[in-house]
Amino acid sequence: MRNTLLLLISGLLFGFSSKVSVADELLEHPVIKPIDGSRLLAERSSKENYGMLKVAYKGEDGEQPVAEGISWKLVYQVDSLGRDEIKANYMHAVQEIGGKSYGLRRATRANFRIPTLDGGVTWLSLTLKGNGLYELEIVDEALLEVAVKFDAASLGKELREHGRVSVYEILFATDSDRLLPGSGAALDVISEMLLSDLDLSVEVQGHTDAVGSPARNKQLSNDRAIAVKAALELFGVLGSRMRAVGHGSSMPLGDNATEEGRQRNRRVDFALLGQKASQH
Structure with missing residues (x-):
């Protein structure tokens, strides 16, 4: 087997030597690179x-x-390697940086879970389509960062005045806590609000x-509240x-018949305990 893999490892970075255009660089993943050629x-x-x-x-x-x-x-095209060689190159690269393959072994597909230095995970799914064609599907959980639209002081003020605040920027994996x-x-x-x-x-x-059964939603919402x-x-x-x-779907703020309404309903609320909201 030809060893065309050129590992450029720094921390959790790996890549293959490959010349790409500026436009391609903007589209490509910053860490997981294509095979040379x-x-x-x-x-x-x-x-x-x-x-x-x-x-x-x-x-x-x-x-x-x-x-x-x-x-x-x-989606990449490489003419110099066969399907098995492409797969072997990626498996070797992932193992070198502490990642692992998982799931059923298939001739045309491989899945990888790669931990990152900041505690996140990069997921890589490699699909081999034949004739030098291969596809990388990548999700970087570590790069998902949602900007909050509130600060501790304003959040505390709203909680004091209304007795409850809804937060949509706390994110969970699908159907998971x-x-x-x-x-x-x-x-x-x-x-910061609570500590101040x-x-x-x-x-x-x-x-x-x-979406889903009331019993499942009740349990899921309770598990998520515990996780928070x-x-x-x-x-x-x-x-x-x-x-x-956990209240499940019993306290909707939006119409569950629409996606916008369902998004409003998926939330974490913080309600005052043992105190009444300020009267204004």
Whole structure:
């Protein structure tokens, strides 16, 4: 087998030597690169600020059906290598940087889970289409960072005045209580609010849309509320100042018949405990 792989490893970076145009560089993944001699088929490739990839991952650290984050679909053509050689090159590169392949072994497909230095995960799905054509589907959970539209002072003021605030910037993996890395900014602001006002105690309330059974949504929302409470404890907030409750789809703010309404219903609320809202 020809060894055409040129590893350029720095931390968790890896790549293959390949000349690409400036336009291709803007489209391609910053870390996972094509094999030397590959040509990007830009008309069949794309990059999205938010996308989903079915990963069907089952490992020692848990299960995950879907990955969410910044996503790439990159299609390449390389004439110098066969299908087995392309697959072997990527398997070797991923192993060199601490990643692992997982799932069923197929001749035309390979799935990889690659940990990153900041605690996130890069997911890579390689599909071999034959005749030197291969496709990379990539999701970077670590790069998914949602900008919050509030600060600790304004959030605390709203909580005091209205007794409840809704937060949409806390993100979870689909059908899971696993917090996504993009939730960090919102959790940081919420913890700052609670740490700056030690008189505040809150009920962390999980809410879902109406997709799925009421029993499943109730359990999922409760698990997510518990996960948020645990995360805030890691930020230094005492657990005794918080109570986690899941309401499922029983308290909608929007119409579950529309996607916009369902998005409004998928949220985490923070409600005052043991205090009444200020009267204004």
